[in-house]
Amino acid sequence: MATSLPTRVASTGGSARAASTRSFTRSFGDRTILDRLDLDIEHGEFVALLGRSGSGKSTLLRALAGLDPETDGELTVEGTVSVAFQEPRLLPWKRVIDNVALGLNGPAAKAKAHRALEEVGLGELGGAWPLTLSGGEAQRASLARALVREPGLLLLDEPFSALDALTRITMHRLVLDLWTRHGHGDPAGRERLSVLLVTHDVDEALLLADRVLVLREGRIAYESRVAAERPRRPHDLGTLRAELLEQLGVEEGTP
Amino acid sequence: MSSPALDLGPARRAARERIRVPRASGLFRLVSPIVLLLLWQAASSSGLLPERLVASPVKIARTAVGLTTAGTLPDAIMVSLQRVAIGFAIGAAAGVVLALAAGLSRLGENAVDPPMQMLRALPFYGLIPLFILWFGIGETPKVALVALGVAFPLYLNTFAGIRSVDGRLTEAGRVLRLSRTALIRHVILPGALPQTLVGLRQSLGVAWLALIVAEQVNADSGLGWMINDAREFMRTDVIVVGLVVYSALGLLTDAFVRLIERRALAWRRAFQPA
Incomplete structure (x- = not known):
């Protein structure tokens, strides 16, 4: 059990990275889930974090989101952090637009929420109840709610894994589109949106990310840049794909 | 009643239609009660059912009209309604406030919940003798009994509702960096509301029961008094009128809660407007 207080610095500007950890450790009883982890996410970078179940992906994400007070080591996050969870987690008793505007202050909150909904293609559904949305629509609303606060770091916790294959393809395009659009606001790069996508889908990681990390036994066991131009097709990246699968302990059958 | 200003796509509207359970028409459902009433009237008219056991429907209806025009029934209803309303208001306020205290803080839970769980085990109609000793035989013991009966179902349900709010939400x-106040207001209280409304419904049922018991024991006004008084003169017609009014008032308050539910829980997909 961690006893010392974690160093969590929510700096307001000027730091070189969107997020970074040093010797970051999280234990549950005797089990060490994250073991002296060092991680850097650059401004504007799209990072995919792969790992098998129980590898500590979600633990790391929760810590970055500020949901876990019992950690050791250093964790620095610049600016606002937003999260889109695996389940959309919309409040069912608030209409979609009020869900997006939740926590925003000021008279412009509704207008901002409406713009965010338009951005994800739900401009017409602001007045709907969340329980009447399809899975894809609800996940879009969840993305709008995450982006409306203009975060520096967007954490995506397997947000597409519960969607059907076709919706997932559309959502991949949408996320890339949003990341691009929010990524070039400031030439100095400070306000560029960084994304950390936690997933267990190798193809998804290859399709979206600048850099792919594999988390194993609480540490970054493998790391690779994905240099290919977007839009990509996963099978263009056959070698890297095979390597990632091997890192994740999946043997590929001979074709 | 239609849900307000909500444009579901045609496909989803169709899906909602499909879940709707086919309803028997209102008239059709009235057949068996009418047959029973006719049988009852026939039994009374033929002398099979003597009036000292129960009066005939026609006699009861006449008595109801008579009691209403004489002002006896409206007066009794007003007195009883007032007792329920005051008792309910006190009990509901106490139940909800205690549930908030227990539900929203560990300290509150430790302070409030153990005594509430112990008191809940008391058969509270058994408290009437004590209440008479404490409060005399005026309005206070009746109102107090109603308040006590109301407080517990509301407390238990609201407390459970607060504690069962989805942790993921x-x-x-x-x-989203909501403050504690905002979290309570936007997430916890609305999340607890469905269960609180279940408690409200239970507590209104208890409120009428508690009143009936309290008014049977000692009263010089109200529906219970009217019924008790009628017993002494073997006026089964007046007794039945009193009972019918009790149940009508019970149904009325229940309909009131359903109206609240319909408005407050409009977000539920399972919810189907009648």
Whole structure:
């Protein structure tokens, strides 16, 4: 059990990275889930974090989101952090637009929420109840709610894994589109949106990310840049794909 | 009643139609009660059912009209309604406030919940003798009994409702940097509302029961008094009128809660307007 207080610095500007950890450790009883982890996410970078179940992906994400007070080591996050969870987690008793505007202050909150909904293609559904949305629509609303606060770091916790294959393809395009659009606001790069996508889908990681990390036994066991131009097709990246699968302990059958 | 200003796509509207259970028409459902009433009237008219056991429907209806025009029934209803309303208001306020205290803080739970759980085990109609000793035989013991009966179902349900709010939603609220007050207001209280309304419905049922018991024991006005008084003169017609009014008032308050539910829980997909 961690006893010392974690160093969590929510700096307001000027730091070189969107997020970074040093010797970051999280234990549950005797089990060490994250073991002296060092991680850097650059401004504007799209990072995919792969790992098998129980590898500590979600633990790391929760810590970055500020949901876990019992950690050791250093964790620095610049600016606002937003999260889109695996389940959309919309409040069912608030209409979609009020869900997006939740926590925003000021008279412009509704207008901002409406713009965010338009951005994800739900401009017409602001007045709907969340329980009447399809899975894809609800996940879009969840993305709008995450982006409306203009975060520096967007954490995506397997947000597409519960969607059907076709919706997932559309959502991949949408996320890339949003990341691009929010990524070039400031030439100095400070306000560029960084994304950390936690997933267990190798193809998804290859399709979206600048850099792919594999988390194993609480540490970054493998790391690779994905240099290919977007839009990509996963099978263009056959070698890297095979390597990632091997890192994740999946043997590929001979074709 | 239609849900307000909500344009579901045609496909989804169709899906809602499909879940709707086919309803028997209102007239059709009235057949068996009418047959029973006719049988009852026939039994009374033929002398099979003597009036000292129960009066005939026609006699009861006449008595109801007579009691209404004489002002006896409206007066009794007003007195009883007032007792229920005051008792309910006190009990509901106490139940909800205690549930908030227990539900929203560990300290509150430790302070409030153990005594509430112990008191809940008391058969509270058994408290009437004590209440008479404490409060005399005026309005106070009747109102107090109603308040006590109302407080517990509301407390238990509201407390359970607060504690059963989906932790994933409160977590989402924390990620959105909601303050504690905002979290309570936007996430916890609305999340507890469905269960609170279940408690409201139970507590209104208890409120009428508690009143009936209290008014049977000692009263010089109200519906219970009217019924008790009628017993002494073997006026089964007046007794039945009193009972019918009790149940009508019970149904009325129940309909009132359903109206609240319909408005407050409009977000539920399972909810189907009647």
